[in-house]
Each structure stands twice: as structure tokens, then as C-alpha cells.
Amino acid sequence: MKKIKNPILRGFYPDPSILRVGSDYYLATSTFEWFPGVTLLHSRDLENWETIEPPLSDDSVLDLRGIDTSCGIWAPNLSYSNGIYYLLYTIVYTDRSRFKDTHNFLITASDIHGPWSKPVYLNCSGFDPSLFHDDDGKMWLVNMTIDQRAYRKRFGGVVLQEYSHEKRGLTGPVYKVFEGTQLGKTEGPNLYKHNGFYYLLCAEGGTEFGHCCTVARSKTIFGPYEVHPQNPILSSKGAENYPIQRAGHGSLVETEDHRWLMFHLCSRPLDGYSILGRETAVQNIEWTNDGWFYIPGAENKLPLTEFKVPDLPVFSVQDPPVREDFDGPKLPRAFLTLRESAQSCGISLTERKGYVRIRGGNSLCSKYRQGLLARRLQSLHCTIGTSVEFTPRSFHHMAGLVCYYNYDNYHYAKISYDETAGKSVSITSVDNRTVTETEPVPVPEDGPVYLRAAIDGAALQFSYSVDGEQYQKLGPVLNMRVLSDEHVDGNGFTGAMVGICCQDLRGDGVFSDFDWFDYQQADS
Structure with a gap:
């Protein structure tokens, strides 16, 4: 047996849904306001994972414009039956006070790589839908329900309704089958059948430290x-110093040799702050004579820091290069945009060969047309850098390197124009809507400017160079805790991202050209 270290997916990879088809494992994770919608990954050895074609990459089938932060796509669910892949997901349009507008959709494909069908609307009674395929051929939609009434439990339990593949819609009555346990906030329901029993695996306690x-x-x-006699079967609650926290939202899979695994989300907080967001980990599952399943070796139900799998052939995955030169015909799948496709955000690989051109969009505080291209931060010990050519003519024009959580929380090393300093570099930091800026530092009018971000734990230091060799520190050491789930006002369900961007707040048609983007981490 081989031991694999948790988490298997580091950085912003929450709400895992695992599926095995033959010797292939497929995993879907939430993307919230990021685009394309739903990240799909593939492995054959459960250790090495490659990102495959996104199922929701077309603006015509996914419109997230105007979506609040940490709304958008929640908790996708993958299943497979009779040669068809099924992918369910929620689009959360509203999450205010007791109200959630949660529309659930289904797409299908005969090949996991696509093409996928157009979305089928299912319902909007709750979120975290899953699809259960029963032995008799029936399919059942499973989802939690929201009760907006102030005098009732907001998380209203789990419901079932039959899904008709022929009619491409739900049919028959809605059955409420489970109220949840005393832990509350019942969500993420997945239904399984094993040895004559139906098993509901739920997330409870909220996606924080409980x-x-x-x-x-x-x-x-x-x-x-009936509830498990030792519920919860997995939790980090109460173990403040344990390295893996916030464990929950599980998804089961049976391996080819009939072993069982549970994939689940977790975080690795630094001083209580989950800067990297919620990640994906795996636990071994053992069925016992009483007909329940447990995590063998889990002390006090804590998630283990490693799991065991058979010695499968190594699944070869090409590591992304430290430097992305933007020489290819498509953006690498590691890069995401906000709420719209890269094309709709004014991002192009063809306007200038060997560069990615980003046309100035709205401010980083906008929910519409942001010229931002970013990837997940996966380590708290890394260096990020870029080379940018930009000719600002106004303080309304900005371009540069950003460490970003959401529109209310980011650190931005930018090139802009100042009436006194001329073309210059400075930092804008936004901390729960409070804006601070450093004094602009003049740079040459012509030629590229090189920007760098060095992250060491919770410390972020920007620097700049005009020749690509000698770097000068830019601004003070900044706090990466600002970019964490726990720090942000309101919902924080994503994770820190790092990227490049351009803003044109006067509508002059300005753009920036980025020659390369470096991402190098010392560890994970």
C-alpha cells in the first residue's frame, strides 16, 4: 500500500465530488464567482491530478455577471450511468439575511471531456444537489432545503424528487426524508446504497471550524x-492546533479493488486564517459488521494527514511551468477570470503574439467586466512575478500584479500615472472596503516594468524592477490574512488568488501587455 499526504488538492478546491468510471477517477469542485464554472480533474493513481476541459466555459450557458462574492457556482455533483455523465450544480444568485436564491441545474455528456448539453433547470428550493442512481433504474435528485421563515430552522432538511431522463426534468412529488441532526446546518447531502441500506452522507455544523x-x-x-451512533464521523472541531481544520462535505467512492474512500474539504489555517481557502483531502473508509462505516485510525474523529491506496501505476501529469510565457493558442487551465469568459473580459492571446493583452476593465471592486486573469495560491511560501508593458495617461489607468480574495479584499501592485510622479508604481490595498495606498514611485516612461510578490506565511512584500535584474522593495510588508475566509466581511468561501489585471476607469481604450507570469513555490 502507498501513503499519500493530505490535502491532495491544495489551494481553492472546495466541495469535492468524486466519481470512478473504470480505472479513471474524476473530481469536481466549486468555483463560485470564478470562470469557467466547475473545475474538473482526472487521475488514475489518486495522487496526481490533471485539470481537464471545463464543462461550463461558454458565456451563453453561464452568466455570472453581477453575482456577489462567494455566490455563483456551489457544490457540483458528478455521477455516471449507462454511458452518460451527469453534472449537477447550484448557481447562487442571492445570499442575503435568511434568503438564498439557489437555482439548481443539470448538464450531461457521453464523454467527460465534452461536449456537455445545455443546462436543464431543476429547482430552486435549496442548494448542494446530488443525483442518486438506484438499482431499479430510477434517478433521484437530492438537495437540502432553505426555510426563509425567521421562526424556523433556516437549513430545513433533505428532500428527494425523481428525475426523468426522458422528460429532462423532475417528476412526481417531493419527499422530505431527513431533518438533519442536532448539529444543524444540514447540507451537502449525498445518497449511496450498500448491502441493502440507503446511506445519507451530509455536511453539518457550517463550513467554518465546526x-x-x-x-x-x-x-x-x-x-x-437513523443516525450513525458515533456522529459526526469526521470533524476537526475543538482541536484548534490540529493542522487540518474545517473538515466536512464528504463524497464517497469505491475503488476497483472494493476499498472505500471519502473525499472531503478542509483547510490548513495560519493562526486561524485560511488564506489558501478550502482544499480537498481524502480519508480511508472501513465498513464494519454493524453496517456503518468509519475512518480507521482517526483519533477523536480527526481527519488523518495521509491515506493509503494500492500501489497503482503512476499517473503522469505534467507540472505547470514556473514561467507561463503566453506563447500557446489557449490560456492554461490554471488561469481563471471573474464572472465572464476571458474573451468577454477583454483578455487576448492573439492581439500581440507571445503576450497576453488585457484591455482595461472596471475597477477591482466591480462585479462586471473585470480585466483580471488569476490562478490559485497553493502555498504560503512562494514568489509571483510578471513583466508588463503599459502606457497610462491618467490616474484612471492601472495595470499590474494583484493578490486577490474578493472585490473588498486585495493587495494590488500597480502601474499608473500621477500628475507629479508621472508614470509610477504604487500599492493599493483594500481591507473590507477600507482603502490604503502608498506614495507613487516614478518609473521610466518606456519599456517594461517588472513586478514581484514574495509571500512568506502571512507576510507579503511587493517589489519592482525596471531592468528585470535589480528589484527594489515597493511599500511595506502587507498582511495576507486579509485574503482569508475568516477575515472577510460576509461569506468567505473561496481562497486567495494571484494574478495580473488592467483597469480603464475613464473609458479610453487602454490595454496592458504581459510577457510572462511566474509562479514558484518553495513548498505546498
């Missing part, structure tokens, strides 16, 4: 469901 996985079972799909 998060957990709970289990219930029934002899019939409609219940009643």
Missing part, C-alpha cells in the same frame, strides 16, 4: 433514516 460529516441510513429510500 464543520463535520454525518451519516444516516434507512432500509427504504424515503426513510425513516
Whole structure:
């Protein structure tokens, strides 16, 4: 047996849904306001994962313009039956006070690489939908429900409704099958059948530090469901110094040799701040004679820092280069944009060969047309850099390197224009809407400017260069905790991103050309 270290996916990879088809494993994770929608990954050895074609990459099938931060696509669910892949997902349009507008959709494909069908609208009674394929051929939509009434439990339990593939829609009555346990905030329901029992695996306790996985079972799909005698079966609650926190939102898979694994989200906070966001980890599962399953070796139900798998052939995945030169015909799949496709955001690889051109968009505080291209931060010990050619004519024109959480929280090393300093570099930091800026430092009018971000734990230091060799520190050491789930006002469900961007707040048609983007981490 081989031991694999957790988490297997580092950085912003939350809400994992795992599927095995033959010897291939496929994993789907949430993307929220980031585009393309739903990240799909593939592996054959459960250790090395490659990002494959995104299922929602067309603006015509996914419109997230105006979506609030940490809304958008939540908790995708992958399943497979009779040669068809099914992918369910929620688009959260609103998450205010007790109200959530959560529209659930389904797309299908005969090949995991696509093409995928146009979305089928299912319902909007709650979020975290999954699709259960029963032995008799019936398919059941499973989702939690939201109760907006102030005098009732907001997380209203788990419901089932039959899905008709022929009609491409739901049919028949809605059955409420589970109220949840006393831990509350019942969500992320996945239904499985094993040895004559139906098992509901749920997330409970909220996705903060009280998060957990709970289990219930029934002899019939409609219940009643009895809860696991040792619920929760997985949680980091109360173990403040344990390296893996916020464990919950599980998804089961049976391996080819009939072992069982549970994929789940987690975080590795620094001083209580999950800067990297929620990540994906895996636990071994063991079925016992009482008909329940457990995590073997888990002390006090804590997630283990490694799991075991058979010695499978190594699945070869090409590591992304430290330097992305933007010489290819397509953007690498590691890069994401906000709420719209790269093309709609004014990002092009063809306007200037060997560069990515970003046309000035709205401010970084906007929910519409941002000229921002970013990737996940996956280590708290790394260096990020870029070379940018930009000719600002006004303080309304900006371009540069950004460490970004959401429109209210970011650190931005930018090139702009100042009436006194002329073309110059400075830093804009936004901390829960409070804006601070450093004094502009003049740079030459012509030629590229090189920008660098060095991250060491919670410390961020920007620097700049005019020759690509000698770098000067830019501004003070900044706090990366600002870019964490726990720090932001309101919902924080994503994770820190690093990227390049351009703004044109006067509508002059300015653009910036980025020659390369470096991302080098010392560890993970």
C-alpha cells in the first residue's frame, strides 16, 4: 500500500465530488464567482491530478455577471450511468439575511471531456444537489432545503424528487426524508446504497471550524433514516492546533479493488486564517459488521494527514511551468477570470503574439467586466512575478500584479500615472472596503516594468524592477490574512488568488501587455 499526504488538492478546491468510471477517477469542485464554472480533474493513481476541459466555459450557458462574492457556482455533483455523465450544480444568485436564491441545474455528456448539453433547470428550493442512481433504474435528485421563515430552522432538511431522463426534468412529488441532526446546518447531502441500506452522507455544523460529516441510513429510500451512533464521523472541531481544520462535505467512492474512500474539504489555517481557502483531502473508509462505516485510525474523529491506496501505476501529469510565457493558442487551465469568459473580459492571446493583452476593465471592486486573469495560491511560501508593458495617461489607468480574495479584499501592485510622479508604481490595498495606498514611485516612461510578490506565511512584500535584474522593495510588508475566509466581511468561501489585471476607469481604450507570469513555490 502507498501513503499519500493530505490535502491532495491544495489551494481553492472546495466541495469535492468524486466519481470512478473504470480505472479513471474524476473530481469536481466549486468555483463560485470564478470562470469557467466547475473545475474538473482526472487521475488514475489518486495522487496526481490533471485539470481537464471545463464543462461550463461558454458565456451563453453561464452568466455570472453581477453575482456577489462567494455566490455563483456551489457544490457540483458528478455521477455516471449507462454511458452518460451527469453534472449537477447550484448557481447562487442571492445570499442575503435568511434568503438564498439557489437555482439548481443539470448538464450531461457521453464523454467527460465534452461536449456537455445545455443546462436543464431543476429547482430552486435549496442548494448542494446530488443525483442518486438506484438499482431499479430510477434517478433521484437530492438537495437540502432553505426555510426563509425567521421562526424556523433556516437549513430545513433533505428532500428527494425523481428525475426523468426522458422528460429532462423532475417528476412526481417531493419527499422530505431527513431533518438533519442536532448539529444543524444540514447540507451537502449525498445518497449511496450498500448491502441493502440507503446511506445519507451530509455536511453539518457550517463550513467554518465546526464543520463535520454525518451519516444516516434507512432500509427504504424515503426513510425513516437513523443516525450513525458515533456522529459526526469526521470533524476537526475543538482541536484548534490540529493542522487540518474545517473538515466536512464528504463524497464517497469505491475503488476497483472494493476499498472505500471519502473525499472531503478542509483547510490548513495560519493562526486561524485560511488564506489558501478550502482544499480537498481524502480519508480511508472501513465498513464494519454493524453496517456503518468509519475512518480507521482517526483519533477523536480527526481527519488523518495521509491515506493509503494500492500501489497503482503512476499517473503522469505534467507540472505547470514556473514561467507561463503566453506563447500557446489557449490560456492554461490554471488561469481563471471573474464572472465572464476571458474573451468577454477583454483578455487576448492573439492581439500581440507571445503576450497576453488585457484591455482595461472596471475597477477591482466591480462585479462586471473585470480585466483580471488569476490562478490559485497553493502555498504560503512562494514568489509571483510578471513583466508588463503599459502606457497610462491618467490616474484612471492601472495595470499590474494583484493578490486577490474578493472585490473588498486585495493587495494590488500597480502601474499608473500621477500628475507629479508621472508614470509610477504604487500599492493599493483594500481591507473590507477600507482603502490604503502608498506614495507613487516614478518609473521610466518606456519599456517594461517588472513586478514581484514574495509571500512568506502571512507576510507579503511587493517589489519592482525596471531592468528585470535589480528589484527594489515597493511599500511595506502587507498582511495576507486579509485574503482569508475568516477575515472577510460576509461569506468567505473561496481562497486567495494571484494574478495580473488592467483597469480603464475613464473609458479610453487602454490595454496592458504581459510577457510572462511566474509562479514558484518553495513548498505546498
